[in-house]
Amino acid sequence: MSIARAGVAGSKPRxxxxxxxxxxxxxxxxxxxxxxxxxxxxxxVAELGKxxxxxxDLVFADPPYNLQLEGALSRxxxxxxxxxxxxxxxxxxxxxxxxxxxxxxxxxxxxxxPEATIFVIGxxxxxxxxxxxxxxxxxxxxxxxxxxxxxxxxxFRGRRFTNAHxxxxxxxxxxxxxxxxxxxxxxxxxxxxxxxxSDWFLPICTGAERLKDAQGRKxxxxxxxxxxxxxxxxxxxxxGDVVLDPFFGSGTTGAVAKKLGRDFIGTERDAVYAKAARxxxxxxxxxxxxxxxxxxxxxxxxxxxFASVVEAGFISAGExxxxxxxxxxxxxxxxxxxxxSGIVASIHKxxxxxxxxxxxxxxxxxxxxxxxxxxxxxxxxxxxRAQMKEAAE
Amino acid sequence: MSIARAGVAGSKPRxxxxxxxxxxxxxxxxxxxxxxxxxxxxxxVAELGKxxxxxxDLVFADPPYNLQLEGALSRxxxxxxxxxxxxxxxxxxxxxxxxxxxxxxxxxxxxxxPEATIFVIGxxxxxxxxxxxxxxxxxxxxxxxxxxxxxxxxxFRGRRFTNAHxxxxxxxxxxxxxxxxxxxxxxxxxxxxxxxxSDWFLPICTGAERLKDAQGRKxxxxxxxxxxxxxxxxxxxxxGDVVLDPFFGSGTTGAVAKKLGRDFIGTERDAVYAKAARxxxxxxxxxxxxxxxxxxxxxxxxxxxFASVVEAGFISAGExxxxxxxxxxxxxxxxxxxxxSGIVASIHKxxxxxxxxxxxxxxxxxxxxxxxxxxxxxxxxxxxRAQMKEAAE
DNA sequence: AGCTGACATGAATCCAGGG
DNA sequence: TCCCTGGATTCATGTCAGC
Numbered sequence: 001m002s003i004a005r006a007g008v009a010g011s012k013p014r015x016x017x018x019x020x021x022x023x024x025x026x027x028x029x030x031x032x033x034x035x036x037x038x039x040x041x042x043x044x045v046a047e048l049g050k051x052x053x054x055x056x057d058l059v060f061a062d063p064p065y066n067l068q069l070e071g072a073l074s075r076x077x078x079x080x081x082x083x084x085x086x087x088x089x090x091x092x093x094x095x096x097x098x099x100x101x102x103x104x105x106x107x108x109x110x111x112x113x114p115e116a117t118i119f120v121i122g123x124x125x126x127x128x129x130x131x132x133x134x135x136x137x138x139x140x141x142x143x144x145x146x147x148x149x150x151x152x153x154x155x156f157r158g159r160r161f162t163n164a165h166x167x168x169x170x171x172x173x174x175x176x177x178x179x180x181x182x183x184x185x186x187x188x189x190x191x192x193x194x195x196x197x198s199d200w201f202l203p204i205c206t207g208a209e210r211l212k213d214a215q216g217r218k219x220x221x222x223x224x225x226x227x228x229x230x231x232x233x234x235x236x237x238x239x240g241d242v243v244l245d246p247f248f249g250s251g252t253t254g255a256v257a258k259k260l261g262r263d264f265i266g267t268e269r270d271a272v273y274a275k276a277a278r279x280x281x282x283x284x285x286x287x288x289x290x291x292x293x294x295x296x297x298x299x300x301x302x303x304x305x306f307a308s309v310v311e312a313g314f315i316s317a318g319e320x321x322x323x324x325x326x327x328x329x330x331x332x333x334x335x336x337x338x339x340x341s342g343i344v345a346s347i348h349k350x351x352x353x354x355x356x357x358x359x360x361x362x363x364x365x366x367x368x369x370x371x372x373x374x375x376x377x378x379x380x381x382x383x384x385r386a387q388m389k390e391a392a393e
Numbered sequence: 394m395s396i397a398r399a400g401v402a403g404s405k406p407r408x409x410x411x412x413x414x415x416x417x418x419x420x421x422x423x424x425x426x427x428x429x430x431x432x433x434x435x436x437x438v439a440e441l442g443k444x445x446x447x448x449x450d451l452v453f454a455d456p457p458y459n460l461q462l463e464g465a466l467s468r469x470x471x472x473x474x475x476x477x478x479x480x481x482x483x484x485x486x487x488x489x490x491x492x493x494x495x496x497x498x499x500x501x502x503x504x505x506x507p508e509a510t511i512f513v514i515g516x517x518x519x520x521x522x523x524x525x526x527x528x529x530x531x532x533x534x535x536x537x538x539x540x541x542x543x544x545x546x547x548x549f550r551g552r553r554f555t556n557a558h559x560x561x562x563x564x565x566x567x568x569x570x571x572x573x574x575x576x577x578x579x580x581x582x583x584x585x586x587x588x589x590x591s592d593w594f595l596p597i598c599t600g601a602e603r604l605k606d607a608q609g610r611k612x613x614x615x616x617x618x619x620x621x622x623x624x625x626x627x628x629x630x631x632x633g634d635v636v637l638d639p640f641f642g643s644g645t646t647g648a649v650a651k652k653l654g655r656d657f658i659g660t661e662r663d664a665v666y667a668k669a670a671r672x673x674x675x676x677x678x679x680x681x682x683x684x685x686x687x688x689x690x691x692x693x694x695x696x697x698x699f700a701s702v703v704e705a706g707f708i709s710a711g712e713x714x715x716x717x718x719x720x721x722x723x724x725x726x727x728x729x730x731x732x733x734s735g736i737v738a739s740i741h742k743x744x745x746x747x748x749x750x751x752x753x754x755x756x757x758x759x760x761x762x763x764x765x766x767x768x769x770x771x772x773x774x775x776x777x778r779a780q781m782k783e784a785a786e
Numbered sequence: 787a788g789c790t791g792a793c794a795t796g797a798a799t800c801c802a803g804g805g
Numbered sequence: 806t807c808c809c810t811g812g813a814t815t816c817a818t819g820t821c822a823g824c
């Protein structure tokens with residue numbers, strides 16, 4: 001409250017980028033200076049305790065997920081998955097994880113301005129505990145947001161659904177947080193004049209964006225994509241705002257904040273991560289004022305499962321599909337697979353099997369009879385595609 | 394355990410639909426009869442207490458979440474600024490919801506078979522508390538699944554992202570629940586031969602599917618779409634399984650279970666909902682067997698020893714096996730083991746050894762030459778399996 | 787330069803059954 | 806209960822070598 005920073009309160013905030021990625025100065029608790037655009041190396045609870053209260057506008061937190069992995073996992077080609085087995089992700093019990101969570105959330109909450117909001121990201125291993133503690137502490141949940149990964153790791157053993165998303169909780173500091181920043185109009189304008197939904201479709205961080213060490217190994221096991229942070233910062237902050245990331249890691253939050261004309265504060269326990277993040281941010285240039293926009297999400301024809309054609313009611317389970325010349329037929333099962341001569345297969349496999357060919361496009365091969373005429377299932381796919389496109393990716 | 398039902402154990406389960414939606418009989422605790430395809434009117438904890446333990450295969454639960462939290466959420470907080478007092482206030486009402494959740498989950502858990510799984514659906518208002526309690530009680534989360542709504546209600550005030558999804562948690566009864574049902578192969582076949590992800594795109598329940606009363610008002614405020622339940626039941630149960638829904642509501646679970654050849658048990662406090670659900674289910678017809686039943690998945694096929702391939706005369710002892718590219722060879726011994734470079738090993742071990750890999754499926758690795766062409770030993774296994782099936786019938 | 791195919795890899799609670 | 810073994814199992818994307 002009392003920690004006003006020159007140039008922030010006004011309607012035209014000025015962007016301050018002070019010695020980005022250079023200082024690790026520890027501040028006495030009484031100081032009023034905010035260590036902007038710096039990475040404080042140390043435990044976030046301790047480091048945040050040195051900052052003045054009510055001084056940040058937005059928080060992004062990517063805490064350890066407590067994955068509880070046991071043993072190794074191999075791909076079908078026998079290669080071994082490089083799992084997250086770092087010490088920082090190990091907790092003795094759920095209650096220890098809960099205590100850890102409550103501690104850092106308490107420290108973070110103190111430095112949040114009354115109208116600040118926080119995003120916390122997690123997976124099913126930890127996000128339910130984070131959400132419960134947020135509620136218990138009096139944070140006010142505004143949305144839960146799903147990051148749908150364009151290219152998730154598959155489930156190699158076929159025992160579960162592909163774990164293809166992570167969850168973010170967006171919450172206000174309290175139920176009284178009403179005047180939080182939400183750039184509704186600009187978000188809508190950038191989304192075909194359509195409100196942005198709570199499910200976001202984005203690729204994971206790979207390629208040139210992924211930080212590597214001298215040996216070519218990934219610097220950080222869980223580096224988040226810049227596009228994700230860009231959406232968050234664009235949605236819930238203004239230029240000149242201060243964005244805090246208590247688990248700074250490889251520095252995605254800092255790099256994107258700098259690009260988008262926001263200030264950042266980071267805390268990070270691991271000096272190696274902090275050093276890499278500083279170098280990354282130093283090499284990052286702010287975008288020109290008028291070019292502040294999220295990178296466009298890739299778009300292609302959405303893939304439609306034949307199961308959706310059944311689910312949408314175009315075809316009922318138990319109906320029969322036939323080819324153009326009605327030489328072959330197959331029964332539609334409730335799960336969208338086909339039953340043909342005692343074999344369950346996809347529309348593609350069944351079409352190939354029927355013709356004795358190695359492959360077949362089931363969408364154009366199969367038809368269903370309607371009023372004595374054949375209707376292609378491909379037409380039904382077209383209708384569903386249109387619907388999916390509306391639910392913008 | 395002891396609640397065997399005629400017609401379920403065999404390989405061709407027969408669908409029993411006993412007096413669907415007619416009886417509300419209360420069962421004494423000592424009874425062993427399971428009230429299949431009935432709706433028990435009353436509180437789920439009380440009603441489930443009358444059922445024998447370990448008697449259901451799958452649970453779908455759509456618990457209430459708005460009313461319990463309403464009091465806490467709408468309470469104006471003008472009293473104290475001190476965060477600790479805030480917390481106490483909130484904790485009181487959240488803890489009431491937590492107790493409710495723990496109670497019904499305890500009752501449900503008792504009637505779950507050891508290898509049963511449970512789906513719970515909720516929104517950000519309650520799902521984090523449900524998830525935390527599931528974990529604390531020892532349930533083992535398999536996936537969190539996002540239902541992406543094709544047609545969600547927009548956010549009218551433009552202060553948040555469109556709340557376009559709900560979250561389901563899929564969990565095993567305990568961490569020891571390993572042999573749960575997951576119909577991986579047929580699901581994949583219905584999805585373009587691609588494994589199904591944790592985000593499902595489905596329309597909300599509208600139109601003719603939505604139950605209406607005589608005045609045309611919707612019977613139930615949160616009726617779930619049948620397509621959602623169909624996916625759940627097709628994914629995680631077999632024909633003839635017993636599906637429990639402790640918050641039966643408008644009866645979507647029962648209607649879909651009947652369609653898909655599963656039995657159901659429902660509990661519902663509201664007699665009006667129960668009556669509407671009974672009528673709905675009575676008007677529902679089961680799908681033909683072809684649309685529902687599947688041949689056994691690959692991993693549940695009976696094991697065949699390579700020795701029996703030799704014994705059956707498909708291969709003679711002393712013959713040579715080779716891989717696809719004829720780079721490796723091994724001699725078949727009379728006992729079904731292989732001799733390769735002076736080492737005796739199983740077909741799997743020999744294949745792994747040859748390639749320098751930790752493991753190998755010898756059935757698909759090795760071939761034998763017949764008339765100048767390679768024949769896979771896996772084909773011989775298929776023939777033997779077919780013979781085994783004939784003999785079993 | 788541009789195409790093709792082999793190879794690498796990502797927050798993962800990833801097997802079942804017999805001795 | 807632990808240990809051992811049979812044998813079932815992957816999608817999207819990026820890099821790089823080879824032509």
